[in-house]
Structures are given as C-alpha cells and as structure tokens.
Amino acid sequence: LYSPHSAENLFSLRRILKDNIHARVDNKKLIIENKISGKHITTGLFDGSFWWLQFSLPLATATPTERQGILQALASKFGTSVVGVGDPTSQTVLGKRPAAHAAKGGRKKKVRYTTDTSTPSASSSSVQKPTTSTTTPQPLDTTPTPNTSVLDNPGLQWHLRLNHMSKKYLEVLSKISPDLKGIKFGNNLLECADCMKAKGKRNPCNSKRQRTSIVFHRVYSDLAGPIRPAAYRSKNRYIITFTDDASRYAVAYPMENKTQVHLSVIKFLAEIRKLLGPNTKVAELRTDAGTEYKTSAMRQLLSEERIVHTECEPATPQHIGTAERLNYEIGNKIRVNLISSGLPSYFWAFALNHVMHIHNLTPNASNNMISPHEVVFNDTPSLKYIRRFGCEAYILDTHAKNKPKFHARSDLGFLLECQPTGYTIFDAQKKTVVRSKHVKFIES
Numbered sequence: 001l002y003s004p005h006s007a008e009n010l011f012s013l014r015r016i017l018k019d020n021i022h023a024r025v026d027n028k029k030l031i032i033e034n035k036i037s038g039k040h041i042t043t044g045l046f047d048g049s050f051w052w053l054q055f056s057l058p059l060a061t062a063t064p065t066e067r068q069g070i071l072q073a074l075a076s077k078f079g080t081s082v083v084g085v086g087d088p089t090s091q092t093v094l095g096k097r098p099a100a101h102a103a104k105g106g107r108k109k110k111v112r113y114t115t116d117t118s119t120p121s122a123s124s125s126s127v128q129k130p131t132t133s134t135t136t137p138q139p140l141d142t143t144p145t146p147n148t149s150v151l152d153n154p155g156l157q158w159h160l161r162l163n164h165m166s167k168k169y170l171e172v173l174s175k176i177s178p179d180l181k182g183i184k185f186g187n188n189l190l191e192c193a194d195c196m197k198a199k200g201k202r203n204p205c206n207s208k209r210q211r212t213s214i215v216f217h218r219v220y221s222d223l224a225g226p227i228r229p230a231a232y233r234s235k236n237r238y239i240i241t242f243t244d245d246a247s248r249y250a251v252a253y254p255m256e257n258k259t260q261v262h263l264s265v266i267k268f269l270a271e272i273r274k275l276l277g278p279n280t281k282v283a284e285l286r287t288d289a290g291t292e293y294k295t296s297a298m299r300q301l302l303s304e305e306r307i308v309h310t311e312c313e314p315a316t317p318q319h320i321g322t323a324e325r326l327n328y329e330i331g332n333k334i335r336v337n338l339i340s341s342g343l344p345s346y347f348w349a350f351a352l353n354h355v356m357h358i359h360n361l362t363p364n365a366s367n368n369m370i371s372p373h374e375v376v377f378n379d380t381p382s383l384k385y386i387r388r389f390g391c392e393a394y395i396l397d398t399h400a401k402n403k404p405k406f407h408a409r410s411d412l413g414f415l416l417e418c419q420p421t422g423y424t425i426f427d428a429q430k431k432t433v434v435r436s437k438h439v440k441f442i443e444s
Helices: 013-017 064-078 154-161 167-176 187-191 193-198 258-276 296-305 317-341 345-361 372-377
Strands: 021-025 029-034 040-046 051-056 091-094 218-224 238-244 250-255 284-287 308-311 392-396 410-419 422-427 432-436 439-442
Touching: 013 021, 154 167, 154 187, 167 187, 218 258, 218 317, 238 258, 238 317, 250 258, 250 345, 258 296, 258 372, 284 317, 317 345, 345 372, 345 410, 345 422, 392 422, 392 432, 410 439, 422 439
Parallel strands: 218 284, 284 308
Antiparallel strands: 021 029, 029 040, 040 051, 051 091, 218 238, 238 250, 392 410, 392 439, 410 422, 422 432
C-alpha cells in the first residue's frame, strides 16, 4: 500500500491476502474479493510493469478521534506504529513489483509514485504513471555566524587566544602584560565547554568511610588477572582476594576463570567459620561491580547467605581502595619472592599463599600497627617457624629404612609455604610438591 504523501510502506499485498482476501487476474485486471462472501472490493489495471489500484484512505472522512482509533487498531494488528501518514485526503495506490525486479537483490534508485488529486472523481479509473523524484538538495550555508558572546567579552577572547589559559594564570598575566591591563576575567571562563571536553579529569574522593568494628561484618573483594603463566600443574590464571574491613585480615585463592567466583566465596565462608565458629556472619560484600560478581550462581549464593552486595561507582577504584591496595601489595611481594628465590614464575600460587600467611601475622598501618591476626583472635602471633621463600630445604626421607644402609637420608628441595604445623616443599629429585614437618633449611 503506497500513499503519495508518505515515504513508508504500511503493508504489502501478501499481508492482505492472509486476512480472508482473495486476488485473481482476469484479462489484465487485478480483482480483489472477499474470500468468504465473494464480495467484490476493488479492481486494478496492469500497465506493463505494475498493478494499480486507486481508492481513498479511511482517514479521509474520519474525525480526529476516529482517525486516532484507526491508527491504534493498525498498530496493534501489525505489531508496529503507523507513521508517515500525511494528508488524510490523499489517494492511495496498491502496487506489486514484477518478479524481474524482485530477483535482483539490493535496492536500486528510489522511486516515488504520485497521483493527481487536482481533479478528483468518485468513479475515476484512471491510473497515474510512476515518476522519479528529482529533488535537488540545497547547499549548506557555510557563512560564519559571529559569536557575540566572545566579541563582547575581552576576557573570554584572551582565554581562547592563549590556548584556553586558566583564569588564575590570566589574572597573573594581566598584572604583568600591558596588553591585558584592565581586562576582567569572569567565572564564565570556568564554564568553557571546550575546556571541559579537553581537560576532563576524575573528581577527588575526599570523603572518609566509616569502618565497622565487627570482624567480617563487611568484606572487600577484588579480582586480579589473567596471570601468565598459569600456576604450577593447574590452569589457574586469576587471584581473588577477600579483606575484612574491621581487622584487615585477608584471604586469597587462585582461580581458573572468572566463573568460579561463587566457589571461592563458599570456600572463604567455610574458612572463616572454621576459624571463628559456624555462626560467623558476613553482612556485606563490597566489590568493583565486575560482571563476575553478578552471575546467577553468585546471586543465588548471596541470597541464601543474606549477604548484601554493594557495588562501587564505575571507574572509581577508591571506593574499594582496601582491596585495590591489597592486590598491589601482594603483587609486589609475590614478584620479589620469585625473583629473590630464583624459582620459575609458575610457582606464583605458592608464593601467594606464603605472602598472605605472613600478611596476616605482621603489623598493619590501618590497625595502628597491630597485626590482623591479633585483632581477630586477640592473640600475639608467633613467627619462629617462618623461613625464607624458596630457600634450600632438606626433607627427611621417612622411608630410608627400606633403602641401602648408606643411602642419603634427606632429599633436597625448596621451600614454598610455611605453616605452624609443617612446610610445603618442592622436592627437586622427585619433581613433586610434598608436605613435611621434618625439614632442615639453609637460608643463606
């Protein structure tokens, strides 16, 4: 259906045929009939290229209220809004392109079809030929328009001339240069749109957040990675950290991918409940609004645990500065331990555990130089079992009885982790990681 005053196709002949309408061709005539009652609707003629039907839109004689109802009915029927309807008295033509044109994919030159409405006739059967629109676009007016606000404001003029110099420097310059003497620089310089576009920067975060006094009531979490290479004998490439707001007690886990965040949260909750009791409750989890914290599994877990998820503003890491600083700190300490020990970088997961263990045992500036361990457990931690990461370690071979009499009783290894009850050692001879309490160290 085509309206000469509209650039939009409202619906096609194929769409009409679906609504109990029948179309048949008889001696170069297109006859439209009601399929059920057989009632004749209209007749069209073929001009060699198109079938032409001429009739008036129902909007022509409708009142504004009836016109609005017709448009709403069409919109609800065809699932879209009817737009582009111009003069309600305009004539409408229904045309169908021949197959030769339809077979050529791609749209050619647009053709507009018009009907002559200067001499309307109720029984008119004349058909108008298609005509090609030859409207010539008008050239753009490129004449510059003077900016009266600039011409009337010498201070703004000098601001623009001097590379958008700031108001402060312009006021200093006006006292030095005679060319700027007596010129006033108003606050309108601070509203220069070009300066805002070119000199945009972050707003300061000066407000101080109130820390909670309840251990593990509020927890900060952040993700680091991907890390290359992957951790030793695993596919772990990420680190997730959890930091208690009250004590700065921190826990970190290596992860294979970001979809495992909810598993790390479960592991973290199990660990703190093992340390403090099964009734330990985390009330708030504060993150950087990363999508890894918004998965369906994560939302379900937070709902079951009744944990409130607080997201910081986009591109504002200051809102979770506690987690960001921890990531920066452990990154530096892992790096320096690997460099100092000479171990391959794929041992970073063991270095992570070593760093986090010592972090919780040593003084923290946020706690007035009290260790997180002491804040949580009210107990001064012991450091006597701590050894240098990567140092030489000689592991007692507990199966030496079954070996020759003069066989070596200890194997050479390298320290990876320290715990009060024992050590994690990389056995250089067996090329594997073992746990043992019976170890002697050479830290030179």
